[in-house]
Amino acid sequence: MKKYPLAGKNLFLLLIFLMACCQFAAAQKNKVDSLQKAYQKNKQDTTLVELLQEKATKVYLTSNTDSGMLCMKQSLALSRKIHYKNGEVRALAGIATYLNIQGDLPGTLRQTFAVLPQAIQIKDYNVIVQCYNNIGLTYNILKDYKKAKENYKKAMVIAEKAHLYDLALIEYNNVARSFVDNDELDSALFYTQKAYNLALKSNNNHNLGYLIRNFGIIQFKRGHYAHAIDFYNKSIKSIPGNNNHYLLSEDYRRIAEAYQHLNKVDSCIDFAKKAFEQAKLARNPDQVQLVTKLLADVFLSKSDFKQAFDYQQIMIKAKDSLFSQQKTLQVQNLAFNEEQRKHEQEAAAIAYQNRIRLYAVVGILGVFVLIASILLYANQKRKKANSLLKQQNEQIQTQHKALKKTLAELKTTQTQLIQSEKMASLGELTAGIAHEIQNPLNFVNNFSEVNTELIDEMEQEIGKGNFEDVKTIAADIKDNQQKINLHGKRADFIVKGMLQHSRNSTGERQLTNINVLADEFLKLSYHGLRAKDKSFNAEMITHFDENLSKVNVVQQDIGRVLLNLFNNAFYAVNQKSKTLGEDYKPAVKVTTSTENGQVIIKVKDNGIGIPDAIKEKVLQPFFTTKPTGEGTGLGLSLSYDILIKGHNGTLDIVSKEREGAEFIISLPSN
Known part of the structure; x- marks a missing residue:
């Protein structure tokens, strides 16, 4: 015997599934609440249309069909009044769905055939799928399974192409049910299993209940009635809020049918009556005629002719509302x-x-x-x-x-x-x-x-x-002696840094401690400016990430980039200090960190900033804001080329005129 995904699962997995269903129900309510708040705030008619349709679809569809139909009609009238075509098309499709639930099959087809070309014209794929689904449901009630299946498959293909996976899952379920109703159980199992796998893969837990029911129906039709009851009970527990009268009616009826085949007549009658009550609450004549036929047959088998006759009369009335000659x-x-x-x-x-x-x-x-x-x-x-x-x-x-x-x-x-x-x-x-x-x-x-x-x-x-x-x-x-050696190496590092800066780059990469490199060149740049202008002073702030990994770079090239950025930062704060005097506290801040696999170096100053008009030009060769003789306009251009072309990095500028500038270097960490 084949195993099914939920057969034999423990209670823990079922509890997880029920929690997911509750979360989905809460998400639906939250969407209605958010639309309600939005309308109270903006009083826009289009928001009211969406609110009415959301209530009809998410709140009343399975609990109060009269209120749902009223909401859809109100949204249709308002959409036509404000010439809101998308709202009008969605309202018409929603009304067709409610007509189907109420058993008005001619009205369903008439409305759906009218709205489908309009939905295709405005490319509203949700409504297109809904229309084909309504047509399929109607033919399924009429037991024309071939046409039902054709329309379900059309809806399924459109939903998949438009990436509407929630709707695609529903159509997988409907196709599977068509095969079930036609006793093609292998095909039914194939589509149910396909939908079940897709639901798990996309975390679409709120549609699993339909699929659990399908597994139960397949088990029932293969004669495994106890297993079928287990699936139906799990399906009932998966219904959010336990207030979907249509689904409860179907699950209770199918449990009753299983108990009928197990010769447990009392249990059969008990669940059939529950199904009847839920069918009446759902106002669904199709469910009413199915469950009353079952009750009539069971009471007839018990020779309780009065109750059998009573339920048979209810069945005939419900069946006539669906399949009267005029409607046919x-x-x-x-x-x-x-x-x-x-x-x-x-x-x-x-x-x-x-x-x-x-x-x-x-x-x-x-x-x-x-x-x-x-x-x-x-x-x-x-x-x-x-x-x-x-x-x-x-x-x-x-x-x-x-x-x-x-x-x-x-x-x-x-x-x-x-x-x-x-x-x-x-x-x-x-x-x-x-x-x-x-x-x-x-x-x-x-x-x-x-x-x-x-x-x-x-x-x-x-x-x-x-x-x-x-x-x-x-x-x-x-x-x-160790201290002599330490300070000797420091002097050697400074001299080598100067030599590397002066010679042409060899292009040879080596693992480099960015924190050390930035600290050395920051000090060298500061004292270089101090040597030219003894009155200049600025605060140097460093926030180095101690856990920063070494980076494989051309050391003299990155040193040249850092020196250019530090020189520009000190120049900017020096220019600002000349105009603001002692009230201004010049500062240059250097930060290193690791973000998303990138080593980030930020050089920020509180200097004169870069005007928006020239921000796009500062990286162009030979463009400079310095007076003639003080700059060649090549520093930032060369720095940009070194980072982008030489190291697959980036150089971004964040600046506000008269408030300072920040240059952000990003280098691959490996």
């Missing part, structure tokens, strides 16, 4: 008229295509005549054009040679300008290096002198035999 003729006429309309449309389309083909043939002949005339005219002009082209080619060759020479001169000039920019920044760097390198050199000299004195003292203690003091002095010498 109306349905047949509507179906015939719809088929005629489709044939007429197809004939009109064929005639239109034939006219198009005729026009195309005439057009092609006209084009050939025109082309022949053009060719004759062109042949006369060709000889004159050849002579002119020969002269122009000679001129182009001469101009090409001149342009080639000019391009070579421009490349040479560009190389010189780039080198000039590098030397200019190197000059600014030199003053900062002189200040920065003095500190480690002072440490090296001081600790060297201290070590010399300690060695002399150690020799004296050795002579005295005080070896404990000798060990203490040796430890001090070792400690001092």
